Amino acid sequence: GNSKSSSSNNPSSVSAIKKKGTIRIAVFGDLPPYGWVNKDGKRVGYDVKLAHQVAKDLGVKVKFVQVNANNRVDALNSNKVDLVLANFTVTPQRKQVVSFAKPYMKVSVGVVSPKNKPVTKVSQLQGKNVIVTKGTTAETYFTTDQKKVKLLKFDSKTQQFNALKNGRGVALADDNSYLYAWSKSNPKYTVGIKSIGPKSYIAPAVKKGNKSLLNWTNKEITKLTKKSYFVNDYNTELKPYFGKEAKPSDIVLPTK
Amino acid sequence: MAHSGISVLFEGTNFTRLLGGLWVTVKIAAVALIFGIILGIILGGLRTFKNRPLRVVLRLYLEFFRVVPTVVLLFLFYYILPRQMNFNLPADQLATLVFALWVGAEMSDIVRGALISVPRHQIESGKAIGLNRFQLYRYVLIPQSLTLEIPATINLATRVIKTTSILLLISVMDVINIGQQIIEANNHTYPTGVFWVYGLIFLFYFLIDYPLSWWAKRLEKRRLEKANG
């Protein structure tokens, strides 16, 4: 597609957002503790909190658009949102289609499996069904680097975790950052493989060519990192959900 | 064990949230139906004209919407419209548009079918007393085709309502999407919540659609009785 848009008619430029008074941010709706909707129907989580902070610093209101993993790119490209804060891992393919700002989290692919039949080595997965969500780095990793593993591909996080609980695959692969959380609230499961494939980062993303918002976001991330904002965010939003398996430095980037 | 899970529905604001989601669903279906039916009536009428290019174009429109699954239509519009035509709508409005166009296509076929099934001699009787084409439609064809159209239209409405279930795929906050949020949020407190939440949604759809299809059946039965004397 052609995603060229000059800054003059760019509806997502900083000035345009300020003029509208709202920023549209894509978040997950079913991924505790990053972006989800709690019992009271409120959007909460690590990413959501960051989104509120971003809006506050921009001096505008925030409007959330709930996305699934496989439509984060298109949400940007089709001007449905201005910014994606949905656990968006930076990959070479994605870099070609969107612009990533500075990262705010570390991540790599992990594999969760039942405690009574734990998967600890990738070789255990050969010829078996592994559950993933469409459009995630886990899917890309297994599709390109582990061709002997059979994948069951779902649209949403709810669907993939339900499928694991129903025993539709021997294990589930996704970003380790939320597998930690999920396995804590589902104690029958364990993150048997903590990290496979390349280490990568999670970053905010904007539409390609949206220099104005990209620069602003980069400055914002730097500023927030300096203020140790992410450590705080980790402690309030993530820590309660993580088991002993994780510590802040597994997730949050060093304050430099 | 399963019965304990039912309370997930009444935890916090869950039930009202589900109803809210249902309202989104119903609203999209209703608005799409209203616009789609109006569009379909116009197109259906046009399709009875003898103008060949017009008929071919309208036929292609119908075939496109009839052949492409609604899920795919949604994605087509969702992905392609904004980028190729710089035409941007929030997901729920976009869904309404897609559904309306789809309803318009199906409706045009219903209307055309009903219009051409008005007996030929009725048209001739109309002509014989000097009615012009517009008057023929206004006083003879349209009123007489209504009894055929109404049951078919109600059935179409039930189909549209059922099809709203796929809205979840383009992240409209419909009843199913909200249901998934609730399932996820209450995952460890109510492991059987999935059963009850989907069960309730199942019931919601049934409660909306069943009366409609019952009504359509009754109208259809009465029409047949009338037709057979």
Added chain:
Amino acid sequence: MADKVLEVAHLEKFYGKKHVLHDINFSVDQGEVVTLLGPSGSGKSTLIRCLNGLETYQKGTITFEGQKIVPTEKNWQQLRQKIGMVFQSYDLFPNLTVMDNILLGPTKVQKQDKQAARQEAERLLASVELSDYANAYPRELSGGQAQRVAIVRALALHPDFMLFDEVTASLDPEMVRGVLNIIEGLADQDNMTMIVVTHEMNFAKQIADRVLFLQDGEILEQTSSKQFFSNPQTSRAKEFLDSMDF
């Protein structure tokens, strides 16, 4: 010679490749009643429908009240106010009451004053003894009653000329008479010019000034009624007449 209301010259009609009317020539004078007889499929309905623009024809001319008709849909629509037609299948509009069926032409096509049109409709309904049924719907009428209303509906436009196509063919035998009486009245008292297609030989005998006998789309005979029924010229017409009274 009297005023010619209608003149048909060299009319030819095809359905696709099927030649159903061959070189039809005849005329109808003011006040004359012509009956069109002939076996089933001989082209009677087709001919009469050509005269009302419900069928297109491929050759020939139709001249009405001295004017050659240019057969466009628009012209026909105008002419149909002057050339009334009643069909076999008493085709009232089921969605309208008897009164509305009758008023549709006068008020919507001729833009007559609604009040005046209604009075006229009431007069006509009374003349066919159906005053009580003004607000009934067609399905509440018997076949004979519906057919009488259909005639009134055509008459309400005050046509100069009437075409009747087997208007009693789908009626119960007992109901036939009422309808035929009305047509007879139109012929005798109102001196209406008309063409009548019918299978009721007695009726044809009684009403017709002249008979056109059609066979395979050709006019085989065209004589006075008296001559046709007493002494038909062609053997085919004779055979036809024989078969009609069992």
Added chain:
Amino acid sequence: MADKVLEVAHLEKFYGKKHVLHDINFSVDQGEVVTLLGPSGSGKSTLIRCLNGLETYQKGTITFEGQKIVPTEKNWQQLRQKIGMVFQSYDLFPNLTVMDNILLGPTKVQKQDKQAARQEAERLLASVELSDYANAYPRELSGGQAQRVAIVRALALHPDFMLFDEVTASLDPEMVRGVLNIIEGLADQDNMTMIVVTHEMNFAKQIADRVLFLQDGEILEQTSSKQFFSNPQTSRAKEFLDSMDF
């Protein structure tokens, strides 16, 4: 007194609350031809359909060949092989050829030998001059031809008794004669016992031994054919006869 084939006693029939047959009493002797006359809606079809078990009745008895009929669907199904019926609307099965239409009853219901049944069917088809149409489908037949096949289909079961309900009513006038000829043949040559509902007065006069005149579901007259047509007893019957020949 001759053998009574059929006896109807105190028959009453309601459609919901509508009382359509009132205390019907009559009988038919072996070889007798009874015609049922009466205005439209008087209950002729309803009565004849009761005699074939196509309608239920609420009171009264029907006795056939000396046996009182217990009106269950099963009994009727047996009896219908002996009581043939032909309807107005020449209802051949469109999915079967003429031959298969005729063979269905003899081979499937009566389990006759297929070869023999076919020979008999051919004989019957020949008798109505339709030998050439054995392999045609009903849509390829004219109305008159189809109606003749429908009669053959009923006769193929060799019924003792035939019911005809206005079998010529939906035919073109020219086709009526062929069908009536066949029924006449059945009456005269085959001495078939039958009840015939018809609107063709000349035909009724010619064929009937006895006439039942029905009005509003009651038998108003029940006399010999000669007497009925020359000198009807009730004024209603007289009126009816008058209306029939215009």
Added chain:
Amino acid sequence: MSWAIIQQSLPMFGKGFELTLWLSFVGIIGSIVVGLICSLVQYFRVPVFHQIASVYVEISRNTPLLIQLFFLYYAFPVLGIKFGAQLCGIIGLIFLGGSYMAEGFTGGFNGVSKSQVESGKAIGLSRWQLARYVVFPQGFSLSVPAMAANVIFLIKETSIFTVIAIPELTNTALDLIGMYYRSNEYLFVLVIAYAIILVPLSIILTLLEKRVRYGTFGN
């Protein structure tokens, strides 16, 4: 739009295409069987089964396939009943299609005119013979357009299988889009793939509708 991208994706779409066809085929055959059983049970008014069939038809017709599948795939295992994804898809499709087919057949049987039934009775046919020689042959012909419409409908419904991770056509397209972000190309292939299956069917449907409208039987 890049042809290279399209070409690269064709093997994957090929697999999805096969799967869509296969699942549709099994689902449609199953639906016809279930529909036939239901409509026969209803036609002959078999006690108990007749009521069961009615309840089934109403439930199936008035709820979305997507929820039916969610139930089968995600909720049933909670009760200890578990089927594989493809089996769930097929069961769901048959559950849905069975009622549509049943309505189609029943409509056809009811469409056989009363006078045909009476003619059959008049020559002494038993209830079963009447069904066998008159009602069913004519009823099936009458139900053919409804059947064809149902076939198209059911094939389209297989696109919903994407929600239970069956890699049919739609799932394949969405998956590729999620990984490589070439939505134009993949959606184009997807639409073409459905057109290849459904356009011929739609044309046949139109022809069938015409044929039945003019009441042709025999050859």
